[in-house]
Amino acid sequence: MALLGVRNLTMHHVTKMGDVHAGDDVTFAIEHGEAIGLVGESGCGKTSIALTLLRLLPDNAKFLGGQVLFEGVDPTRLPAGEMRRIRWRGISMIFQAAMNSLNPVYRVGDQIIEAMQTHMNVSYAQARRRVAELFDLVGLAPELMDRYPLSTPAG
Ligand SMILES: Nc1ncnc2c1ncn2[C@@H]1O[C@H](COP(=O)(O)OP(=O)(O)OP(=O)(O)O)[C@@H](O)[C@H]1O
Ligand SMILES: [Mg+2]
Numbered sequence: 001m002a003l004l005g006v007r008n009l010t011m012h013h014v015t016k017m018g019d020v021h022a023g024d025d026v027t028f029a030i031e032h033g034e035a036i037g038l039v040g041e042s043g044c045g046k047t048s049i050a051l052t053l054l055r056l057l058p059d060n061a062k063f064l065g066g067q068v069l070f071e072g073v074d075p076t077r078l079p080a081g082e083m084r085r086i087r088w089r090g091i092s093m094i095f096q097a098a099m100n101s102l103n104p105v106y107r108v109g110d111q112i113i114e115a116m117q118t119h120m121n122v123s124y125a126q127a128r129r130r131v132a133e134l135f136d137l138v139g140l141a142p143e144l145m146d147r148y149p150l151s152t153p154a155g
Contacts, residue, residue: 001072005030006026008065011048011063014060053070055075109146131145
């Protein structure tokens with residue numbers, strides 16, 4: 001069974017000007033260990049599809065049908081509490097535009113630690129060590145975790 005299967009997913013955003021078709025009969029599967037890229041022009045619905053998988057759609061979004069299977073469960077039909085358990089640990093999203101998704105007045109490391117502590121039973125010190133490891137893994141100096149998202153190398 002695929003790690004993630006999306007079948008005939010259709011969702012709209014409801015607006016005063018009418019419905020925006022953001023995902024129309026979308027079907028794809030991702031196997032364990034596989035990476036796929038979803039490519040399309042700006043506004044074609046890539047982010048809307050990702051938000052549907054994570055059940056993070058805004059209130060005006062209308063899920064019209066289709067099936068999602070992540071490790072055998074359909075995140076679009078799970079109760080909110082159960083969804084919270086698999087979100088981030090099992091399936092998560094790196095939001096585009098760091099300028100919009102990171103809070104400019106909190107240090108980068110603390111924002112990552114906050115997410116870790118929300119989803120895992122770890123102390124601040126343990127989480128901080130893990131952030132340093134993760135930074136190292138992607139070639140970032142661990143000291144950068146004490147920077148603010150918008151700061152320049154000098155600041
Ligand atoms: N909350 C919303 N209300 C109304 N329309 C929306 C909303 N969010 C997205 N849309 C519309 O849905 C369509 C798909 O948007 P989406 O952000 O999913 O596209 P995208 O493929 O991720 O684009 P980009 O490449 O620019 O990130 C667009 O027409 C967008 O204007
Ligand atoms: Mg997008």
